[in-house]
Amino acid sequence: MATKRHHHLCSSYFFLLLPLLLQFYSGESQLQFNYYAESCPKAEDIIKQQVINLYNKHGNTAVSWVRNLFHDCIVKSCDASLLLKKAGGIVSEQASERSFGMRNFRYVDTIKEALEEECPVTVSCADIVALSAREGIVMLGGPRIEMKTGRRDSKESYFTEVDKLIPNHNDSLSTVLSAFQSTGIDVEGTVALLGAHSVGRVHCVNLVHRLYPTVDPSLNPECGEYLKRRCPTPNPDPKAVLYARNDPETPMIIDNNYYKNLLNQKGLLIVDQQLASDPRTAPFVEKMAADNGYFHQQFSRAVGLLSENNPLTEDQGEIRKDCRYANSNTHNVY
Numbered sequence: 001m002a003t004k005r006h007h008h009l010c011s012s013y014f015f016l017l018l019p020l021l022l023q024f025y026s027g028e029s030q031l032q033f034n035y036y037a038e039s040c041p042k043a044e045d046i047i048k049q050q051v052i053n054l055y056n057k058h059g060n061t062a063v064s065w066v067r068n069l070f071h072d073c074i075v076k077s078c079d080a081s082l083l084l085k086k087a088g089g090i091v092s093e094q095a096s097e098r099s100f101g102m103r104n105f106r107y108v109d110t111i112k113e114a115l116e117e118e119c120p121v122t123v124s125c126a127d128i129v130a131l132s133a134r135e136g137i138v139m140l141g142g143p144r145i146e147m148k149t150g151r152r153d154s155k156e157s158y159f160t161e162v163d164k165l166i167p168n169h170n171d172s173l174s175t176v177l178s179a180f181q182s183t184g185i186d187v188e189g190t191v192a193l194l195g196a197h198s199v200g201r202v203h204c205v206n207l208v209h210r211l212y213p214t215v216d217p218s219l220n221p222e223c224g225e226y227l228k229r230r231c232p233t234p235n236p237d238p239k240a241v242l243y244a245r246n247d248p249e250t251p252m253i254i255d256n257n258y259y260k261n262l263l264n265q266k267g268l269l270i271v272d273q274q275l276a277s278d279p280r281t282a283p284f285v286e287k288m289a290a291d292n293g294y295f296h297q298q299f300s301r302a303v304g305l306l307s308e309n310n311p312l313t314e315d316q317g318e319i320r321k322d323c324r325y326a327n328s329n330t331h332n333v334y
Contacts, residue, residue, distance in 0.1 A: 030313035031148035035127075040119035044131060044149075050111040051135035059252065063200040064104035065129075065136030069307060070196070071099065072129050074183060075165045077310040079154035079317060080125035083108060088329035096162040100238075101203050105324075108132070112323050125323035126151035130307045137303070140199050142254035143296040145303050152317035155326045169206040173274040173281065183309045189302035191275060191284040195295055197246045198258035202268045204231035204242040210270070218273055220265040227268070244268060254299070259289035 036043040054061045072082040075093065083105065086092050093099060108128060115123045127149045134147050158165075167176045180190040207227060210216040212234035215224040230244040245251040246268055247258055259276075262285055267273035275281045288295040318327055 031150045031308055031311055033146065033148055035149035036119075036123060040115070040122045042118055043115060043123045043127075046114050046118060047111055047128060047131045048135050050114050051132050051139065054107050054110065055136075055139045058104065058107070060200075061104045061107055062136035062139040063252075064102070064107075065132040066140070066196055067102060067200070068108075068129050069133035069303070070193075071102065071166060072126070073306050073309045074179065075158050075162055077154065077312060078126055078130060078151055078307055079312045080129050080151075080320070080323060081154040081157050083125055083129070083323045084154070084157045084326065085324040087325050090157045090326065090329070091159040093157050093159050093162050096159060096166075098162050098166040098168070100205075108323050116321070121319050121321055123319070124151050124317075125153050125320050126311065126317075128323065133303070133307070137254060140252060140254045143300045145300045147304065147307055150311070150313055152312040152314075153320045153323075153326075154312060154317055155328065167271070169202070170209070170270045173271050173278050176271050177280070180306075183306060185302050185305050187280055188284050188298055189305060191281050191288065192295060192298035193302045193306065194272065194275060195256070195258050195288065195299055196254065197269070197272060198250070198254050198256075199246065199252055201243040201245050201251075203238075204236040204244070205238050207231050207244060207268060208234050208236060218265060223264075223266040254296075256288050256290075256292040256295040259285050259295065263289055 034044075051062070051065065068082060069078075071093070072078055072080060075081065082093050082099075084090050084092055086095070094102065094105065108125070111128055111132060112123075112125065115128070130147055130151065131149065134145050138144050165179065167179050176194075177187060177190055180193065185193065208231055210219060211224065211228050211231060215221070215228070219227075226248065227244050231242060236242045247253075247261060250257050258272075261267065262272060262276040265273065265276075267276065276285045284298075288298070321327055
């Protein structure tokens with residue numbers, strides 16, 4: 001009798017917890033491969049072709065797509081909140097200091113327009129962010145990543161959360177590891193994600209503290225001289241386009257040269273260099289420096305996890321008509 005009662009109580013608790021468990025897992029589980037197979041079967045091909053076209057005209061767009069994914073997904077949700085412009089009380093996340101140097105947002109509109117012609121109000125801007133990053137990674141010589149779709153778009157910006165959730169350029173490694181851990185990415189995955197620093201550039205305003213008044217002794221002297229040539233003043237104009245390449249040898253290829261540079265004390269940002277010296281991350285740096293295939297494997301895994309961070313699905317959010325504005329604000333700008 002007692003056994004039956006205990007079984008009944010356990011069953012009752014299970015059914016009480018079931019809705020909570022379903023709610024916890026609903027966002028990620030509702031994403032699926034080929035989400036648009038019926039509603040817009042050409043969607044992924046359209047995004048791919050637009051990314052290729054834009055890359056051929058403006059090569060740096062590929063780097064922008066990768067950075068967009070990081071900035072959008074690490075701030076609460078992969079929901080295209082990053083793309084929202086100021087309108088109807090919304091303060092754009094693009095106005096944050098953490099978004100300094102981000103560009104090419106206007107070309108997201110180019111991709112959206114092509115999709116709207118094929119399937120009006122069907123493909124979310126959040127999925128454009130994710131899939132354009134996937135295709136951008138390929139254009140940059142990185143791995144092709146299988147990516148789920150079905151995200152919906154946020155109706156609000158999280159401007160006040162950006163500085164809290166996106167690590168600063170020179171935050172400590174512990175801060176960076178903690179930020180990624182909050183999205184379900186482990187230490188190995190974080191080391192791989194930072195390999196995205198193998199492409200693009202770092203603005204001098206984020207470097208000069210390592211160069212003046214004296215060069216940081218942890219920097220390779222040859223690298224220090226290169227950086228001082230790129231950043232010749234300790235007080236660069238933030239509006240001037242003064243920068244150094246993350247990887248001067250293969251600046252537009254996502255490869256393991258980044259990790260080789262770290263082992264030679266050529267990391268531009270403090271967190272880059274800490275990867276090679278911290279016992280939590282150094283073994284992964286060494287392994288990725290020795291094996292590009294392993295780096296690409298872990299990079300793919302980490303990007304996939306990041307792209308599925310707390311998405312809006314089903315009746316959450318909306319499908320924006322214009323990626324720059326929530327649907328309720330489109331009448332204010334047209």
